Each structure stands twice: as C-alpha cells, then as structure tokens.
Amino acid sequence: MLSPEQNKSGPSHPVGEDTESGSTSGGLGTGLTDRTERMTCSPDRRDVFDRIIGSDERMGKLRQTLTLLHGGGGTGKSRPMRMITLVLRQHGIDTVNTCPTGVGACHLVNGKTFHSAFKTFRKGNLNLGLLRLTLTENVGLIVIDEASMFCAEFLVLLDQRLWAIYNCDQVFGGRSLLLVGDFLQLEVTGGTPLCKGLYMTTTSDALLSARILFRLFSIYFLETQHRAAACAAQRSNISACRALPSFYPSGQRWTEEDAALFRPMPDAVVAALTNELTARDVENDQDWMDSLTILVTSSADKAILTSCTVQLFAKKQTNAFSLEKAAPAGFT
Incomplete structure (x- = not known):
C-alpha cells in the first residue's frame, strides 16, 4: 500500500x-x-x-x-x-x-x-x-x-x-x-x-x-485554553494537572525515597481540586443541581448522586408548596 x-x-x-x-x-x-x-x-x-x-x-x-x-x-x-x-x-x-x-x-x-x-x-x-x-x-x-x-x-x-x-x-x-x-x-x-x-x-x-x-x-x-480563559487560577490548575512528573521510580517497587521524591502535582493544586461539596453548597447554588457535569466510576455512584439530588429537589419543592398554601388570598 x-x-x-x-x-x-x-x-x-x-x-x-x-x-x-x-x-x-x-x-x-x-x-x-x-x-x-x-x-x-x-x-x-x-x-x-x-x-x-x-x-x-x-x-x-x-x-x-x-x-x-x-x-x-x-x-x-x-x-x-x-x-x-x-x-x-x-x-x-x-x-x-x-x-x-x-x-x-x-x-x-x-x-x-x-x-x-x-x-x-x-x-x-x-x-x-x-x-x-x-x-x-x-x-x-x-x-x-x-x-x-x-x-x-x-x-x-x-x-x-x-x-x-x-x-x-x-x-x-x-x-x-x-x-x-x-x-x-x-x-x-x-x-x-x-x-x-x-x-x-x-x-x-x-x-x-x-x-x-x-x-x-x-x-x-x-494549547490555548478557551473554556477557562476568564479564570487564571483554573488555567494554572489545569496546566499543573497536565504536567508530567519530574521523577519516576527506578525499580520494580517503590522505596521510601521514591515516595518522598514523587510529587507530580503541587499540594496547593490538590487542595484546590478536592474541596468537599456540602449539602449547603448545593442548596445555596441551583447550578450544582442543574448545570454540573459529574464523571463517576460506576452506575452505583451515579445512583447515589441521583438519589441525593432528588431528595434535595423534593425538599425544595415541598417547601415552596407549603409557602404557596400559607400565602394570603391575592398574594402572588
């Protein structure tokens, strides 16, 4: 050919x-x-x-x-x-x-x-x-x-x-x-x-x-970052995540020295990307329920997240319904 x-x-x-x-x-x-x-x-x-x-x-x-x-x-x-x-x-x-x-x-x-x-x-x-x-x-x-x-x-x-x-x-x-x-x-x-x-x-x-x-x-x-163009911190974190490690273990098993030297990602980046998402965060920002894309490793993880979201949504709708019933006549 x-x-x-x-x-x-x-x-x-x-x-x-x-x-x-x-x-x-x-x-x-x-x-x-x-x-x-x-x-x-x-x-x-x-x-x-x-x-x-x-x-x-x-x-x-x-x-x-x-x-x-x-x-x-x-x-x-x-x-x-x-x-x-x-x-x-x-x-x-x-x-x-x-x-x-x-x-x-x-x-x-x-x-x-x-x-x-x-x-x-x-x-x-x-x-x-x-x-x-x-x-x-x-x-x-x-x-x-x-x-x-x-x-x-x-x-x-x-x-x-x-x-x-x-x-x-x-x-x-x-x-x-x-x-x-x-x-x-x-x-x-x-x-x-x-x-x-x-x-x-x-x-x-x-x-x-x-x-x-x-x-x-x-x-x-x-190489031009378009999605995070407006956020310097996010661009920096993305760049750090994509950087290859400066050190790789030389043998078949990790030694204590290997573990101490192997730092492919700065601690600050790890901390920025692993903040805990709380129920209050989700309740205060509707986008966590409506606009967020979450990658999961299994259907079980997806089911758990869906269940939590449904419960929060149901609670919010129930509260809104209760307020509507309690509102005075003519109040909108």
Whole structure:
C-alpha cells in the first residue's frame, strides 16, 4: 500500500494560511461561508481546518490527509470537528463521525459509536453491504473522537474495513482520517493504547501494523485554553494537572525515597481540586443541581448522586408548596 504522502498530487505540506489575505491557498475552503467559518477559528485550530478543507484534488474530492488533533480539556477540539463537517457537507462530501463510547457519540454531528459504524465485533465473512449503508462513495472523512480510548488494534481493523469497501491501494481506502483527543485523559477500556503502540516491544503483527499506520499521521497540538480563559487560577490548575512528573521510580517497587521524591502535582493544586461539596453548597447554588457535569466510576455512584439530588429537589419543592398554601388570598 502507498502512504498518503506518496499518493497526493498537491504540495507535500499542509495547505496553510496566506498571511496577507487571510484566506486559504486554494482547496474547498474558498467560499464565503468557508472563509467565515475559518476566520472564527483560533490560529492553531485554523491550521487543522486548512489542512483538511484545503486538501482537494478536484471538485468534490479530498486529497487524503491523516491528522491527529491533540489537546487538553477546554482547548477547543470540538469546534473544528463541527466546522469541518459543516463545510464538507456544503461541498457534497460526507463525514462519518464516531467515538469509542455512546455518550461521546451523542455529542457529535450524526455521531455513531465506532463499534456500530465499523462492525468491530463481527467475525468471519463480513457482509460489506452493512458497511456500505454508512460508508458511501460520498464519504471523504472519518472522524474518531476521544482517540485516547481508541485501541491500536481497531486502527488496523479500520484500515482493513475501508480497504475492503473502497478497493483502493491507499491506506484507509484513500479516505481522510481525523483523530481527536488527549492521551493524558481517558484510557482505552480494552486493547492496546495507540500511543503505547509506538514504543512498546512487541512481536504482534496487529500492533506492528498499527505502529506503521499511526506514524503516517501528522500531529497538531491545541494549547490555548478557551473554556477557562476568564479564570487564571483554573488555567494554572489545569496546566499543573497536565504536567508530567519530574521523577519516576527506578525499580520494580517503590522505596521510601521514591515516595518522598514523587510529587507530580503541587499540594496547593490538590487542595484546590478536592474541596468537599456540602449539602449547603448545593442548596445555596441551583447550578450544582442543574448545570454540573459529574464523571463517576460506576452506575452505583451515579445512583447515589441521583438519589441525593432528588431528595434535595423534593425538599425544595415541598417547601415552596407549603409557602404557596400559607400565602394570603391575592398574594402572588
């Protein structure tokens, strides 16, 4: 098989921004809507937009690009995914937006789980007709969100599925791929992490194939914090959480000296992130009940939190009902 770099007919570098005119140098992204969407991007996100949208060989076709968009929480990874999907759709090019988890897929445009889109658990002779229901000739880009949860074995399976569907001598059937995620966040629930496959010692044919495929991707890093832009303390805490430890134990077991030296996160950051949430906090601020997103490790934890929230809500509604009954006639 040929790599994307060997197959593309355009320049060997990503299509970038013309700093004088502020427009893409050719490609699909030359229409008014495309330019408008592009200019709402921050410079780092604009590079990814230009690479994918500006990669056409001929009208309605994309030159293959393999891209990894890496960034921590709050750096704006979701926005370029939505914008790229919108602009490609306007040019008659479909995207298949997937995520390893059902919850993650719900947040994507026409999102699907990777397992359902590519029939990962079907063994033996796969009915290609099932895949073609999703993978039509109009598909030019496959997006995989939460790439840190996407195992190396599935990257090889994806290559096999796309090659079988599109009968093309390019990797991934000549289709573009966009992996989006943060390898310092969520881990795979099964299989081998993609990043680990790059350096681990292995004799597995699948992992060696995944290593070759993953090395074809160009990496773009997002570092500007958008979600916490207005809070310097939160930005500082996020940065500290993402900093790699300055010391790792050298042996198989931790010594007392190892434990004393291993400080991956300052105590001040730990204290800031582990304040106890009290019932009074929840009662005084309605957003704790209405707007907060909580990640839990099991359904049992979720059930406990839901039960507590329901009890607080019921108590609040009961008090309001009692006040309404006690109010004088004509009082609103």
